[in-house]
Amino acid sequence: MAGLKHLGWKTVFGPRQWRSVALAGDRRRLTTEPFRVTLIPGDGIGPEISQSVQRIFEAAEVPVVWDPVDVTPVKGRDGRWQIPPRVIDSIHQTKVGLKGPLATPVGKGHRSLNLAIRREFNLFANVRPCKSIVGYKTLYDDVDIVTIRENTEGEYSGIEHEIIDGVVQSIKLITEKASKRIAEYAFEYARQNGRKKVTAVHKANIMRMSDGLFLGKCREAAENYPEVKFNEAYLDTLCLNLVQDPVQFDVLVMPNLYGDIIR
Numbered sequence: 001m002a003g004l005k006h007l008g009w010k011t012v013f014g015p016r017q018w019r020s021v022a023l024a025g026d027r028r029r030l031t032t033e034p035f036r037v038t039l040i041p042g043d044g045i046g047p048e049i050s051q052s053v054q055r056i057f058e059a060a061e062v063p064v065v066w067d068p069v070d071v072t073p074v075k076g077r078d079g080r081w082q083i084p085p086r087v088i089d090s091i092h093q094t095k096v097g098l099k100g101p102l103a104t105p106v107g108k109g110h111r112s113l114n115l116a117i118r119r120e121f122n123l124f125a126n127v128r129p130c131k132s133i134v135g136y137k138t139l140y141d142d143v144d145i146v147t148i149r150e151n152t153e154g155e156y157s158g159i160e161h162e163i164i165d166g167v168v169q170s171i172k173l174i175t176e177k178a179s180k181r182i183a184e185y186a187f188e189y190a191r192q193n194g195r196k197k198v199t200a201v202h203k204a205n206i207m208r209m210s211d212g213l214f215l216g217k218c219r220e221a222a223e224n225y226p227e228v229k230f231n232e233a234y235l236d237t238l239c240l241n242l243v244q245d246p247v248q249f250d251v252l253v254m255p256n257l258y259g260d261i262i263r
Helices: 046-059 085-094 113-120 176-192 210-223 235-244 256-262
Strands: 006-011 018-024 027-031 035-040 064-068 097-099 125-131 144-150 160-164 167-170 197-202 229-234 251-254
Touching: 035 046, 035 085, 085 097, 125 176, 144 176, 144 256, 176 197, 176 210, 176 251, 197 210, 197 235, 197 256, 210 229, 229 235, 235 256, 251 256
Parallel strands: 035 064, 035 097, 144 251, 197 229, 197 251
Antiparallel strands: 006 018, 018 027, 125 144, 160 167
């Protein structure tokens, strides 16, 4: 978030003796001082799972000081619901945030706070790994997939209006800039993490202009990474193949809505 490219911890002297390692820009900083991390417990099961994560950090003696914040929406001067300024200020200061799920009213009330946070901090890439865990038997072994979802556009742009009584229009927004950015991010992620294949998920056979633009930028990005194999897959076909044989996939890159479906 907000300029901090990497946050991690490094073991020194013993298995429970940690030092914080941060990389901001090209500057690496190694320190014994704890990192402050913004904590958004969330709604529903959010507080429970957030507490579990905190206990894991505590058990591992990771040097983190939590800054808990409340994201109950407030009305701005323009009458619109918005994220409390305290939340935004905290994340700008800490550069790192842990967020539980936030509830969004269905059909009324304030708009999605998840979307508001993404827009505020330009969180354009939603990266979600799905990896088999040794010792936990499941239907498929050796699953190691990373889904990379464009996080700012598509059907989740929040652009919709009523044209006339009983007729509502929702706009799917796809831009060249955002499509190029997420495509290049996916291939660079694959290169940096030793991944062998990137699959672009789309429905360009039906939505030829919007998904066609997205797919075109993925194809262009692929040309700059000849060491990474590039595949294309229709969304519906991919969902079928994920159920039948998920091991065949590596990195998946897709527009916003498709990532929400696949996750």
